Amino acid sequence: MSLRSGILGLLSYGPKTGYSLKKEFDQSIGYLWTASLSQIYRELGTMEKKGYIRSSIEVQEDRPDKKVYTITDEGKSEFLRWLTDFPDNLSSVKRDDFMLRIFFGSQLKKGELIKQFERFIEQKKNYIELLNRLLASHEEKGIKTIGKDLIFWRFTAKRAVMTLETVIKWARECITELEEADL
């Protein structure tokens, strides 16, 4: 139940609407957890029933009213229960359909494969740049505003960047091997 925990975690920084939660998912933890609006609204509904969050309407003129959610004490302890309870097995589920296609690559043409590896490299490069901008914006705000969180945001973003650099290296090696191989 990690969508729930993600929402509670973000709400632990302060009250938010469904819409603004979606933006935070996209902009700050999108590289490690994604969520759609409909999912967020549904989860907010069930969490309010359970008493993990409370809502209040903030009336606005010239744009739709806001429903602002605040985390309750039960919500905080529910979040901490999840946070401190690491699962025995720390591996995340692997379902990667790019890799599945490569696994069955012998049924593809060499040229097509190389083209796809090149697209792959391009996309990962762009993603690294995006993450570096995110990291830089955290670093800029610095310890004064973000506080103790900075080091952990650096950790997670760092892992993403390092992994991307590795898969780029891997894809380059694949291209070289493919070019040398006679298929």
Place this chain on the structure above:
Amino acid sequence: MSLRSGILGLLSYGPKTGYSLKKEFDQSIGYLWTASLSQIYRELGTMEKKGYIRSSIEVQEDRPDKKVYTITDEGKSEFLRWLTDFPDNLSSVKRDDFMLRIFFGSQLKKGELIKQFERFIEQKKNYIELLNRLLASHEEKGIKTIGKDLIFWRFTAKRAVMTLETVIKWARECITELEEADL
């Protein structure tokens, strides 16, 4: 619809039962795609209705009869349609609840965090060994029996190993940084 494609891909090597498909998922592509038995049986049922596969009962004595599935021509072309149709965006979905916990790590104790990073490293190390054994067994059989597939199986396993080595390095760096930091 990649579970379907995974099954069709495996059936393209030869007829199989639901049970033996499960074993192949676990033993050869488990590191890039997982599937449960109930999922496989359900998918086999719908695929037979669609005409992608055909089944025949193989009677056995002293153990349950087998229902052996064979890929049809429609099945083959459905598989190739999927295989050649790479999506525009090659990124796989990221939902990693270990990372989510690290992101909110400022609410955890330093000692607990280090312990979890150490568990993480141990598990990844073990997984590398498992993959290396898998790779070695492919390599052993060699080009003569596996043929053109070998290079692609090496590619996919290689990526997994390289990524694991990277995340181990990352986790070690995190531990060092954590030990030096005063939280």
Place this chain on the structure above:
DNA sequence: AGGATCATGTAACCGGTTACATGATTAC
């Protein structure tokens, strides 16, 4: 004029997980 942004949701569907059901043989 047309699309993005702000803001809320519902409904249907689809794929993955968990639990249940059955039952013989083989290996420790």
Place this chain on the structure above:
DNA sequence: GTAATCATGTAACCGGTTACATGATCCT
């Protein structure tokens, strides 16, 4: 004895995706 292996499935549930619905303001 008991756990693993062989072999098939069904049913319920749960979480994620896609489509639908509404409507004003702001920017190009």
